[in-house]
Amino acid sequence: MTGFFVAAATESTDVGEPILNIAVFAGFVAITLVVVLRASRNNKTAADYYAAGRSFTGPQNGTAIAGDYLSAASFLGICGAIAVNGYDGFLYSIGFLVAWLVALLFVAELMRNTGKFTMADVLSFRLKQRPVRLAAATTTLAVCFFYLLAQMAGAGGLVSLLLGIDDRVGQSIVVAVVGALMIVYVLIGGMKGTTWVQIIKAALLIAGAFIMTVWVLAIYGFNLSGLLGAAADKGGDAVLSPGLQYGLTGLSRLDFVSLALALVLGTAGLPHVLMRFYTVPTAREARRSVVWAIWLIGVFYLFTLVLGYGAGALIGKDTILAAPGGVNSAAPLLAFELGGPILLGLISAVAFATILAVVAGLTITAATSFAHDVYASVVKKGKAEPGTEVRVARITVVVIGLLAIAGGIGVQGQNVAFLVALAFAVAASANLPTILYSLYWKRFTTRGALWSMYGGLGSAILLIAFSPVVSGAETSMIQGVDFHWFPLTNPGIVSIPLGFVLGWLGTITSRTPENPTIAAEMEVRSLTGYGAEEATNAVER
Amino acid sequence: MSNDAPGAATSDRATDFEQAERSEPFQRLKRSHRSFVFPLGVAFLVWYFAYVLLADYAHDVMATPVIGNVNVGLLLGLGQFVTTFAITTWYVSYSNRRLDPLADEIRADLAAGGHAEGGIR
Numbered sequence: 001m002t003g004f005f006v007a008a009a010t011e012s013t014d015v016g017e018p019i020l021n022i023a024v025f026a027g028f029v030a031i032t033l034v035v036v037l038r039a040s041r042n043n044k045t046a047a048d049y050y051a052a053g054r055s056f057t058g059p060q061n062g063t064a065i066a067g068d069y070l071s072a073a074s075f076l077g078i079c080g081a082i083a084v085n086g087y088d089g090f091l092y093s094i095g096f097l098v099a100w101l102v103a104l105l106f107v108a109e110l111m112r113n114t115g116k117f118t119m120a121d122v123l124s125f126r127l128k129q130r131p132v133r134l135a136a137a138t139t140t141l142a143v144c145f146f147y148l149l150a151q152m153a154g155a156g157g158l159v160s161l162l163l164g165i166d167d168r169v170g171q172s173i174v175v176a177v178v179g180a181l182m183i184v185y186v187l188i189g190g191m192k193g194t195t196w197v198q199i200i201k202a203a204l205l206i207a208g209a210f211i212m213t214v215w216v217l218a219i220y221g222f223n224l225s226g227l228l229g230a231a232a233d234k235g236g237d238a239v240l241s242p243g244l245q246y247g248l249t250g251l252s253r254l255d256f257v258s259l260a261l262a263l264v265l266g267t268a269g270l271p272h273v274l275m276r277f278y279t280v281p282t283a284r285e286a287r288r289s290v291v292w293a294i295w296l297i298g299v300f301y302l303f304t305l306v307l308g309y310g311a312g313a314l315i316g317k318d319t320i321l322a323a324p325g326g327v328n329s330a331a332p333l334l335a336f337e338l339g340g341p342i343l344l345g346l347i348s349a350v351a352f353a354t355i356l357a358v359v360a361g362l363t364i365t366a367a368t369s370f371a372h373d374v375y376a377s378v379v380k381k382g383k384a385e386p387g388t389e390v391r392v393a394r395i396t397v398v399v400i401g402l403l404a405i406a407g408g409i410g411v412q413g414q415n416v417a418f419l420v421a422l423a424f425a426v427a428a429s430a431n432l433p434t435i436l437y438s439l440y441w442k443r444f445t446t447r448g449a450l451w452s453m454y455g456g457l458g459s460a461i462l463l464i465a466f467s468p469v470v471s472g473a474e475t476s477m478i479q480g481v482d483f484h485w486f487p488l489t490n491p492g493i494v495s496i497p498l499g500f501v502l503g504w505l506g507t508i509t510s511r512t513p514e515n516p517t518i519a520a521e522m523e524v525r526s527l528t529g530y531g532a533e534e535a536t537n538a539v540e541r
Numbered sequence: 542m543s544n545d546a547p548g549a550a551t552s553d554r555a556t557d558f559e560q561a562e563r564s565e566p567f568q569r570l571k572r573s574h575r576s577f578v579f580p581l582g583v584a585f586l587v588w589y590f591a592y593v594l595l596a597d598y599a600h601d602v603m604a605t606p607v608i609g610n611v612n613v614g615l616l617l618g619l620g621q622f623v624t625t626f627a628i629t630t631w632y633v634s635y636s637n638r639r640l641d642p643l644a645d646e647i648r649a650d651l652a653a654g655g656h657a658e659g660g661i662r
Binding site: 087090091094095097098100101102104105106224225226229232237240241242243246247253256257260264284287290291294295298301302440516517520521523524525527528529530 | 556558559561562574575578581586592594596597603604608609611614615618621622625626629633636641644647652
């Protein structure tokens with residue numbers, strides 16, 4: 001068996017830890033299920049199911065946002081990238097963090113003031129309801145689906161790493177278990193239950209990373225320079241400065257600029273992040289949420305800097321790359337090095353919890369968008385029977401869950417890193433331009449919105465399809481054929497400006513201006529919060 | 542009011558939003574908001590991309606040691622964290638001091654029917 005425990009610790013048996021890992025993970029599932037069941041008692045209206053009755057406080061919601069945002073890719077991926085590629089891994093975390101300023105300054109509060117449940121609520125406020133809603137739902141579902149598939153594929157990879165299950169059947173079973181658990185959480189708990197899962201997970205993840213960070217720093221006498229020196233001794237001086245991963249050719253440098261653009265502009269267009277702004281009673285609480293999220297996420301990324309260099313120094317690049325799971329194994333290997341099987345078990349369980357919480361957040365967002373935007377507004381033309389919308393949302397949760405399981409099993413072992421890049425690029429090129437134009441540009445029209453959303457979505461998918469990530473390179477998804485003509489792995493540098501230009505072009509070529517009365521209404525509402533829905537338990541009952 | 546109704550927040554036909562939008566307090570709120578977030582937004586994006594381009598194209602500059610093994614690149618990277626935290630704090634204090642009181646005032650005025658003009662829309 002090529003289990004990673006063999007590589008990590010020859011003195012221990014290689015079945016003891018998987019059982020411990022599963023036990024800790026089962027404990028997490030049991031606790032969160034109880035919380036979800038308790039939280040679900042008051043799920044009656046759509047506002048309860050989609051927006052948790054708007055009853056969360058800013059700090060609670062901020063923690064949940066951090067739980068939603070810090071995926072396994074953030075934790076395992078960035079730690080590993082820093083351990084192996086040094087400084088270049090750090091660049092990711094900076095992009096992921098700075099992006100929150102776009103959400104804080106331009107989007108969060110105005111979205112909360114104008115919408116009800118989904119991104120489409122805001123985008124269609126003063127434009128033609130049905131086409132704009134349909135377009136916004138399409139981009140929402142696309143982003144959720146790409147992100148979901150990447151997380152499910154990650155779950156399979158994590159299993160081989162943490163539980164020592166290498167065969168396809170075993171991995172598929174675990175993917176199915178993760179998917180089934182996620183369906184249960186979202187079906188029963190709705191937004192309230194999902195939010196609590198995310199809060200618990202964020203607390204565990206940040207606490208775990210904090211303990212390991214202090215531990216690593218203690219080894220080097222709390223001297224950052226000493227830690228960096230040790231990392232450089234083991235991995236070469238190059239790990240301390242940029243260039244190891246992206247500095248090789250002119251093309252890879254340009255690729256990095258493209259990635260940086262997608263990261264910084266994508267976050268404020270991620271539908272599962274935007275939807276979290278509706279779970280708080282006021283715009284002021286939405287602002288507090290983002291502030292909490294920025295601090296938690298920022299501090300967490302500072303931890304990953306220490307953990308990444310710590311793994312590079314204590315374990316070494318070659319051992320990490322040789323372990324099953326490769327780059328992603330840096331954090332678990334470090335946990336084992338520091339605290340033996342117990343800390344490894346805890347960190348592994350946290351990594352699973354992370355996938356579960358992120359997947360649940362994506363699923364409820366996709367289900368809400370389908371039920372609220374497509375079913376109630378477009379299919380039923382706003383005349384759905386009361387209660388049917390939530391029923392449709394619940395059915396959608398099951399369908400999406402099954403699709404995610406099937407997709408997750410289908411893409412096992414594939415190179416799916418591009419799916420996350422694609423999700424961010426679509427969010428930045430299809431969603432963000434329309435969000436900013438509708439909130440800040442009074443002349444913006446339906447045609448501008450449609451051109452920008454479909455153009456951004458279409459160009460991002462097209463460019464990825466004809467890029468080296470799909471064909472023509474050693475790491476491509478499809479081997480043996482080469483139909484790529486777009487040289488970069490991230491489409492952002494082309495598709496994001498295109499999304500903005502199309503929005504502008506569509507607007508200035510529109511013959512029919514939009515209704516100025518509703519434009520004025522949207523502007524007044526978005527800035528003052530007049531008429532925004534408050535917590536349902538205070539207003540509706 | 543049914544909570545299942547689609548659409549954004551329910552439309553309010555009794556309020557003349559165009560008049561409210563033209564009113565002096567609202568224009569002041571809009572100016573205060575935009576004159577704060579737009580320059581700040583441009584500033585942090587320029588600073589972020591300056592950093593990205595330096596990291597991407599000026600490896601030697603970034604590799605210059607400053608204190609022990611801590612080099613320019615690491616300090617600039619940590620600087621991104623510091624500015625993000627600082628801008629967050631600054632924006633919150635500005636909103637609390639300048640934007641929220643104005644928004645509260647306009648909202649109270651609207652709720653009291655200050656811009657009512659029944660039936661228009």
